[in-house]
Amino acid sequence: MNPFRFQNPTALYYGKGQIEQFLASEVTQYGRRVLLVYGGGSIKRSGLYDKVNHILNEAGVTIFELSGVEPNPRLTTVHKGIDICRTENIDLILAVGGGSVLDCSKAIAMGVKYDGDVWDIYQRRAKATGALPLGTILTLAATGSEMNSGGVITNWETKEKLGGGSPYTFPKFSFCDPENTYSVPRDQTIYGTCDMLAHCFEHYFHPTRHTPLQQHLIEAVIKTIVENAKAAIDNPNDYDARETLMYCSTMALNGMINMGIQGDWACHAIEHEISAIYDIPHGGGLAIVFPHWMDYNKNVNPSRFASLATNVFGVDASGKSTDELADIAIAKVREFYKEIGAPQRLADYDIGDDQLDRMASQAVRFGEIGNFKKLNKDDVYAILKASL
Amino acid sequence: MNPFRFQNPTALYYGKGQIEQFLASEVTQYGRRVLLVYGGGSIKRSGLYDKVNHILNEAGVTIFELSGVEPNPRLTTVHKGIDICRTENIDLILAVGGGSVLDCSKAIAMGVKYDGDVWDIYQRRAKATGALPLGTILTLAATGSEMNSGGVITNWETKEKLGGGSPYTFPKFSFCDPENTYSVPRDQTIYGTCDMLAHCFEHYFHPTRHTPLQQHLIEAVIKTIVENAKAAIDNPNDYDARETLMYCSTMALNGMINMGIQGDWACHAIEHEISAIYDIPHGGGLAIVFPHWMDYNKNVNPSRFASLATNVFGVDASGKSTDELADIAIAKVREFYKEIGAPQRLADYDIGDDQLDRMASQAVRFGEIGNFKKLNKDDVYAILKASL
Missing domain, CATH: 1.20.1090.10 (Dehydroquinate synthase-like - alpha domain)
Known part of the structure; x- marks a missing residue:
């Protein structure tokens, strides 16, 4: 094998009941202003949205939202998220969804701490200089984004789809409850x-x-x-x-x-x-x-x-x-x-x-x-x- | 499977040449006063002792030593190590050896931050309250201690051999170079x-x-x-x-x-x-x-x-x-x-x-x-x- 350095700091929670027990304490160790990122609303239909809101409200967390993240998440959506984080002084991004929502959230997390356009990082013209803390609640078994530092973003204007990441973009924690995938078509x-x-x-x-x-x-x-x-x-x-x-x-x-x-x-x-x-x-x-x-x-x-x-x-x-x-x-x-x-x-x-x-x-x-x-x-x- | 929380933050380095390239930078991010812990002197015969000393000296590190850690490491040796760390204001423990040396070092690391006798923790009468940062250089493939938080200590007076550990005792980094196991009998x-x-x-x-x-x-x-x-x-x-x-x-x-x-x-x-x-x-x-x-x-x-x-x-x-x-x-x-x-x-x-x-x-x-x-x-x- 090749010489390597391996480090994966994500705290991984698996199984039913973990969100109810541990989400609040994981979130609040990073602050009380949270950007909730999600997709097309399936988490509203499944009840997960209400559950997360309830838990975070009880814990005194102020929630901001970025919804409508696309299946192939777009740079324009990432830019929106970065704006919210900067304007609202967000402490933690909480991504609730599948790989697209998580990947989008990683891009936002890096973008907030980067002076130029975050797209530079995906184009390999710059390296990430940091990232906002990110936590995830997974609703789709697929990309592995819940426990790695990478993600894929699409620039629809230039028709480019590029992968990128950094050592900063490992989720701090990820909650994987199989029941949250029951409603996946x-x-x-x-x-x-x-x-x-x-x-x-x-x-x-x-x-x-x-x-x-x-x-x-x-x-x-x-x-x-x-x-x-x-x-x-x-x-x-x-x-x-x-x-x-x-x-x-x-x-x-x-x-x-x-x-x-x-x-x-x-x-x-x-x-x-x-x-x-x-x-x-x-x-x-x-x-x-x-x-x-x-x-x-x-x-x-x-x-x-x-x-x-x-x-x-x-x-x-x-x-x-x-x-x-x-x-x-x-x-x-x-x-x-x-x-x-x-x-x-x-x-x-x-x-x-x-x-x-x-x-x-x-x-x-x-x-x-x-x-x-x-x-x-x-x-x-x-x-x-x-x-x- | 059972619900679980998994987190393993150790930075794992594998392969030849990694120590030469990355040991100094890993060590010095924790400070410049290092306790080098090792066993019966095989690392002197193999040349590893000289190599590590050379690298750390070049990096401006002051080295203190605890040698003679036993194959089944003893509580008395752990106590010696704790004394040195406290007296000399050690920033990082660097364990160079096999599982015994690593386990002994974990006990020292916990003991330094614990008010009573560290043996309490192994006897399950107390929990660790912290640990000094610990890095390792592995010379024997066996226990896995290089990438977990546990260890086994023997109290020779009471003839007790007990396992213990804490979330604090994951090594910050571990270097595994197969060449360092060539001399293992x-x-x-x-x-x-x-x-x-x-x-x-x-x-x-x-x-x-x-x-x-x-x-x-x-x-x-x-x-x-x-x-x-x-x-x-x-x-x-x-x-x-x-x-x-x-x-x-x-x-x-x-x-x-x-x-x-x-x-x-x-x-x-x-x-x-x-x-x-x-x-x-x-x-x-x-x-x-x-x-x-x-x-x-x-x-x-x-x-x-x-x-x-x-x-x-x-x-x-x-x-x-x-x-x-x-x-x-x-x-x-x-x-x-x-x-x-x-x-x-x-x-x-x-x-x-x-x-x-x-x-x-x-x-x-x-x-x-x-x-x-x-x-x-x-x-x-x-x-x-x-x-x-």
Whole structure:
């Protein structure tokens, strides 16, 4: 493995009843002026909004609000949030929602402490200089944003979707109660599953030598997702299934299973270009792109794919070549996506070939992407074309 | 799984060259008066002592020393360390060594900030009220103390060996360079392996319902230990093997694979009573006790043992009953201990039956032990007797 420094200071709360017991004390240690950030109002329908308000009111907290955060959160919304924090002298941002709300809140938290436009940080033209304290209450199992320091923001004017973060943007605390995901619609549960699985794949297909423990840890998460996702999708009120899926999403991207590994991340970069133009769900885009990326790159290290077949999907290796096992692994991945009802092709979102060239160019505008194999514009174009 | 709060703030550095690059900056952010704690002088023979002194001197740090920390660190040594810290106004304790040195340093760190005798905290008669900042440089892969808040101290006068800790005693930073374990003797490498494996078993055999991801994560660590330990034991200068073993030891007990699980910990409690009287190596005692604990408890949940057989040892389940698989798992565990040269019986340390009753009584003096199954004095006695 590569030399690494790992530190993840987030206090993670899991399970029912934790919000009721510990939210007030966690929040008030940072102050009593809180910006509540949320999305389209599903937390009002589920009752979570009222619960949080009640708890914070009882604790003497003054609440300000930023609502309407988009599924792919926009820079304009981030700017609004920064303004409120500055004007109202906010002590803590409390993000209540899924990855989009959390990512938006991280951008706001960094932006408040940065003199220029926070977009500079996402464009890699500046580094964060600090951040307002941030706490989260998660309502969607997907991005892992509740226990990492990164996030993705879309600049709708320039059609750019960029990831960014800083050591300052780890949430101080995150509350994950599986019951808060009961009301997540079927399609969002599917997309969330695709997203967390993609995070595992980005780790798993890496060029770093000698990482036996990391490999088995990543396999553990993939296996658990594959074994449990369908139950959560089919039975939205199944506490155990929702809990497992939520916990997998956190562990897939909190840095604990991939220390010292240089992940790939090409598929994320490619998907960001698709959804920057077409505004499709991130998880859906990933489910479409990943199998084609696998086909395109299986010869780079077929034994990695073979391990996926044997260690995750339980394929009996006897009498099969490594290449055969690699093909079986990819077929199994496709089968899983199909089984849970994920999209298979760009055509499922009515996306044709007219913007392929633009997306491929944009994906590599900072240089080649991916680490398992470096991909140039032609490679990305080929993968996108195969995904049509 | 159980509702939980997880937080592990330690900054973990892994790999060669990290000490040279980052030790000075990590240390000096806490001050410039450092107590260097170490053991019997192996760090002098290996050159690590000189390296650390050189780096800290260059950084303008004043170094005080506490050396001679015992393999089962003693309360008297802890008291010495507390005195030095108070007299010399120490800013940071830097523990350089294995688990014993680290555990001793944690006790010192808590003791400095506690008005009474720090032993109160280990006796559960008081809680820690703070701790001096602590950093570590690990030289032995075993206890996981480099990334957790616990430690074990022996009171030689009362023949008591007790574990304790607090949220304050997570190391601020830990440096794990596999090269610093090259000089660890063969027997210590074996004991270290037994120790980290025992930590995994303590997690794995738990009574908590519905923990699929935790199960696979723990299996990942056990599997990696089983697959890689022999190489490190046989080839002490094999960087990859040492790195894997070291990394397994950290991950086995930093809380990341067992969130929301109520571990068992009976074998640790039993072993502490053995080594409190006979001063045998902790890992050796665990290797002796665990297979007998497994025999004694396999009927509590045979399918857990069966999973160990299939998921870790790759046993083909077809045509075998759960009970048969459970027996195979225990046989495989015994086989592994034998293969790496671990002790098999208390007789290997010339321990007879004359203190069994005393050890059994002491083990349950705070009440029944274990969570997979609660064990009373008779149970402990039976397991000890089987271990003779």
